[in-house]
Amino acid sequence: MVDLKNVPKELQSAIDEKGYEKLTSVQSLVLGPGNSGKDLLVSSQTGSGKTLAYGLSISCDGLKEIIDEDNKLKTLIVTPTRELALQVFNELAWLFSKTSITISTAIGGMDIKKERNNIRNGVDLLIGTPGRINDHIRRKTFDLNNIKSLVLDEADEMLDLGFKQDLDIIVNQSPKSKRILMFSATIPKKILSLASKYQKDAVRIEATSLGKAHTDISYETYMIKRYDIENAIFNFLRFHDDKTVIIFCSTRNAVTHISSRLLNRGFSVVSLSGALNQSERFKALQSIKNGRCKICVATDVAARGIDLVNLDIVIHAELPQNSEILIHRSGRTGRAGNKGRSILFCSPGERRRYERLIHSAKVKPVINKFLSQQEIERKDNEKIINYLSKSQKKSSGELKLAKELLTQFSSEDIAIALIENFKGKLPPIEEVESFDEEKVNQMTSDRRKKKREGKRKRGPFSKKKQKS
Template structure:
């Protein structure tokens, strides 16, 4: 649909200057005749242009028939967002959208200098954007005058409730004038959102801008099956294969973010990190580096999963699988925004294949099953990009031609081309070796896929048992034991991830009072030790070290955990088998 005539003229010009030729479905819906002047309860998928949508929706209410604002005084509109990054992003969007109206926009977010914000409010602003806690602080201190408000917008309302801001939101909405417009935007509308809308909105118009079948239609999903120890190599090769202008990689923990950022930086990638432990200034600088091109890769925890909009973000990589379908959709929604195509890659260790299938099924998504790009595939892609580099077809200007002629006089065309080629290749990190293991498709997605024989996929048969007792295996000690409620169900993934091995490489696990000792196959022991020394365990305060010969004998029989098929073990005295992972009486399970 073309730009609507119902948009305020000043905003219509800003949209045209920004390159808008048509509106998205949510932007069209908020401009419908029945929506004018009404309270709105809007659900729309991430990346659908919600910021511009509520910006144009409240424009006529704020301008009241005028083309430009009068001198700023008490705010006319209040925009509430769940996170600092999203609030600052909303402010940037509204600044260009309202530029021709003379609108003054102030922000009030946690982590920023509250005195600077107070001075901005004293000077006056037409629109204030902020986070719930900081806005409430300004209201209680008398710095934020709510008396002139004509509109209040709650952006990502479901996320604000999830983060525990209900009390702050109720306080802010209670302080706003009763005759205001209230626009509530949310990815979903669960019962708590519906109750909030019923309490603080007046006959709200319900708008659903997209159906579930359309969600993430501009995103191509790939499930990349890899050997666990080759997970980081697969990520490196994926970055080289796609060579996206901007990429975001999601990890599950802060430690994982730090480790992967360091690894990529050492390999020559321009990378920044984004996690909750960073200061507001560090997070702002990281995002700005992505926006201005100084960095092309951002490694992040889920703190960046909602609301962050990076320009030209063509690739999202899930280095660690999300824990639920909502997180998968919110992470992936950083690409494929507002009609732009994007690619989402889930890095799936063989041992997590079933988890990936369930995740895709619950999210109602289909993903093509692929192997990690190998060296040959990356080299072919690099060759293709070099041969079709747009710079090769551009004509040289007069200032350049003088130096071009001097080069031609000194060197042959072959020498010049070879020097340019070597310089191009030198700027690109080298790809990693990847095992050439055949894979079979995941059974995730709405349509599903046919299963193929087990022989095509390097997965241990359930009937054979998942673990072995090794001859000459090496023993290691992990600094968690019964005192820390150690449990094989979560120890085993930690052991495998720390040293880049699979379950079949782990033998006996013996949980003692203050430590756990475990056996690694002799063929993997040296690599395991080197990996742990280089990377650590990935968990704060947890260490793994080798133990001396013969020091691994358990003190008592009940310390012994010999994993067999389905987690059963049989006692040597002929008694009935029992569950090895059964918690001690009176103690809770640890998941």
């Protein structure tokens, strides 16, 4: 049970029912003494519990600061994506479930007329994306004249997605006396500049070390020939078929390509890219969340704001462009106290860029030799044994058929048929050439040596032959 001072009893009761035993780091810091009513600039990774943190914070001055008898909007939460807005809505819905506070959303891809009717019927707390919020303001669905609290969730993401102008409009059209809470995974110069423009004497809170990775995430690297990396991904997924995985790609075309190759090999997979409409994205996310599908292939932009608590592994289909992208991608796993894995595939020719990347990200991946065909086959055999070890309910018809099989075939023949049937349903094992760290170091050394010898052979002042 968490004992929260200054938090309304209705919220304390809802938290108790959820079974919370302790606050996360960001929740403790945001609710710290002296922060009530003040502007906050918070660095906190996605999945750290920040939604509950600002939900509790905006209620600390009393529920009357949120509820208005004249149906005037008092609290606005702005998120970069529709998915994050819906996740925030679900989180705050249970938090405020024992109060009379009404919560609604304003997000692209939804029926704007239905949204307008809901808001005009009276909303105390609105969660939305910058573009849709401004669309409603232009349509005069509501105004921001009575806003007491404004939350900018994942502010860095909103800037990256080009919402700066939309944010300016929202901030400028709301009262100067409002309280602004800004949350960002990292706080680069652009966020500091935004905070100085929007906020007054903001309290700076660092819930995580800036630019550093989650401690609950282990980083692993496999050195693979460039043309074998996709095959390596297929073998990795085949070996870890019980894990929930997201594969990050840099482009829509790459998402389509890898998704198609996975489907052709019999994997169950969904994809997330800008090519999907809202309904398709929602269905894809639901299939991952309810466990019907365990593999998601996505672009960085499409995956922003997604919160998958059950995500086990992040795979980088190609090296991220920079350390910030690496940390953001990897941060999709290792949430809510769970352990996660971030898998990088690197060709020997990318070694230098890889080393600069991990140095900048301040992570130390373990370089492993990739799975051999023998290891994958042993895992297949274990799956068969584990399947047979589980107590299965047998119908009378199945028992009758089993007896008939034993009279016509040997137990060895039946076992072999079972094995062939089981393995026949699995994707093929691909051929992959990989290297351990010692081999890669030797290749790098040989390449540098060859380059030095070439320079000595030409001489320091030699010129390349010009074509006549």
